[in-house]
Amino acid sequence: MIILFGVFIRYDEESDAHWVEFRRENNITSDIENDFYFRYPSFQDVHVMIFVGFGFLMTFLKRYSFGGVGFNFLIAAFGLQWALLMQGWFHALNPETGKITIGVESLINADFCCAGSLIAYGALLGKVSPVQLLVVTLFGVTLFAVEEYIILDLLHCRDAGGSMVIHAFGGYYGLAISWVLYRPNLHQSKRLNGSVYHSDVFAMIGTLFLWMFWPSFNSAITDHGDGQHRAAINTYLALASSVLTTVAISSMSQKRGKLDMVHIQNATLAGGVAMGTAAEFMITPYGSLIVGFCTGIISTFGYLFVTPFLEKHLKLQDTCGVHNLHAMPGMLGGFIGAIVAAAADESVYSREGLINTFDFEGEFANRSVGTQGGFQAAGTCVAIAFGLVGGAIVGFILRFPIWGDPADDNCYDDEVYWEVCGSFELLQ
Numbered sequence: 001m002i003i004l005f006g007v008f009i010r011y012d013e014e015s016d017a018h019w020v021e022f023r024r025e026n027n028i029t030s031d032i033e034n035d036f037y038f039r040y041p042s043f044q045d046v047h048v049m050i051f052v053g054f055g056f057l058m059t060f061l062k063r064y065s066f067g068g069v070g071f072n073f074l075i076a077a078f079g080l081q082w083a084l085l086m087q088g089w090f091h092a093l094n095p096e097t098g099k100i101t102i103g104v105e106s107l108i109n110a111d112f113c114c115a116g117s118l119i120a121y122g123a124l125l126g127k128v129s130p131v132q133l134l135v136v137t138l139f140g141v142t143l144f145a146v147e148e149y150i151i152l153d154l155l156h157c158r159d160a161g162g163s164m165v166i167h168a169f170g171g172y173y174g175l176a177i178s179w180v181l182y183r184p185n186l187h188q189s190k191r192l193n194g195s196v197y198h199s200d201v202f203a204m205i206g207t208l209f210l211w212m213f214w215p216s217f218n219s220a221i222t223d224h225g226d227g228q229h230r231a232a233i234n235t236y237l238a239l240a241s242s243v244l245t246t247v248a249i250s251s252m253s254q255k256r257g258k259l260d261m262v263h264i265q266n267a268t269l270a271g272g273v274a275m276g277t278a279a280e281f282m283i284t285p286y287g288s289l290i291v292g293f294c295t296g297i298i299s300t301f302g303y304l305f306v307t308p309f310l311e312k313h314l315k316l317q318d319t320c321g322v323h324n325l326h327a328m329p330g331m332l333g334g335f336i337g338a339i340v341a342a343a344a345d346e347s348v349y350s351r352e353g354l355i356n357t358f359d360f361e362g363e364f365a366n367r368s369v370g371t372q373g374g375f376q377a378a379g380t381c382v383a384i385a386f387g388l389v390g391g392a393i394v395g396f397i398l399r400f401p402i403w404g405d406p407a408d409d410n411c412y413d414d415e416v417y418w419e420v421c422g423s424f425e426l427l428q
Helices: 002-008 019-026 035-060 063-093 105-122 132-152 162-181 186-192 197-219 226-251 261-274 283-315 322-342 351-358 369-396 422-427
Strands: 010-012 100-102
Touching: 002 010, 002 283, 002 351, 010 063, 019 226, 035 063, 035 105, 035 197, 063 100, 063 105, 063 132, 105 132, 105 162, 132 162, 162 261, 162 322, 162 369, 186 351, 197 226, 197 261, 226 261, 226 283, 226 322, 226 351, 261 283, 283 322, 322 351, 351 422
Parallel strands: 010 100
Antiparallel strands: none
8 A cells, every 4th residue: 555655646736735736827816716725624523433434333243343433433444445546446547647636525425435345345244254244354355346436427417425436336245145155054153143122222322423414425425515415305304204203113013012132223314325316416304304214114124024035045145234224215316316306497497507416518628417316326227236246246256264253153252353442251
């Protein structure tokens, strides 16, 4: 990484010491107009989501909390370095100098890139070694950079919050790897594949951090002004709606009306996932509530019925249920974005608003909203295809017996890779 960064990575014009000259040449009146002051608050929120939100959400297993939060830390720290390079080669490479320039928005995009691999980790939690996770991240970030380039640059899709490029891709990438790495004797570790009271409380910390900061996640790289403002509002409302629906469905699914903590930890976030693509569109506040309402139902039903079905009939062992929180809501979010884009109207957006929202400029100046909707749907399919095919290939690579993965009777156990204290035995 040091060698690659030394060869390729440089500061961009807003973080370089030549900023003073750049400011004067471009008639910028104040340092406050530096992109840092617009983007850094969102970057902080996204960074907390990646390291605290995702990390603690994975601590629900009774004897795998170190692995959940610790390996999340490891692969995110590795992934963001590789992401700066991979995304830089596709998006920010100066053809004249051969250098990649980075600024605060590059850091946000690198965190987004890591999110895809962290989502995939959720499907593999407790069943893979840290070396395997580094391989998953190496290929995951590479695949992410390619599919992101195809979807955002070549197809010219809009996906500010990453329903397609992050959640659909990351979810199906992890599921495909997990399917290839199926363990027929995983029942030998069944006693550890569950939570205890305090591990569920720790996981709920992750849920709340993710839930609070998701409006920042979906609006972090949108256009300044109305688009960013609208993305935060729409996500805020969808998240609130999905909480109510999840609680209702979870209670209805139990004979005594009690709540299941698995549903509350996960399905309450589905509204934020599904709102990723359409967040900056004029979906209207009540439309946001509908999205949260529907995805709360779908995600909770996924935990109740789909996850057991996948394990029993498709031999797919999904530890965290990423199919229900990321893959399925991400796919729905992509198609919701396609429908909202195709239904966009000049009377709602205004002519200038349409151009600004969908970036109908340059070679895309004559694209119609109907065509844009079609490309949005195509982008969702590209993300799913990259996840499934790429995940299957990576899964076969990880099947080689050289990675030090845990035995079937040692899965979901921190003792395999961590030094643990004596009181740990009480959790058996």
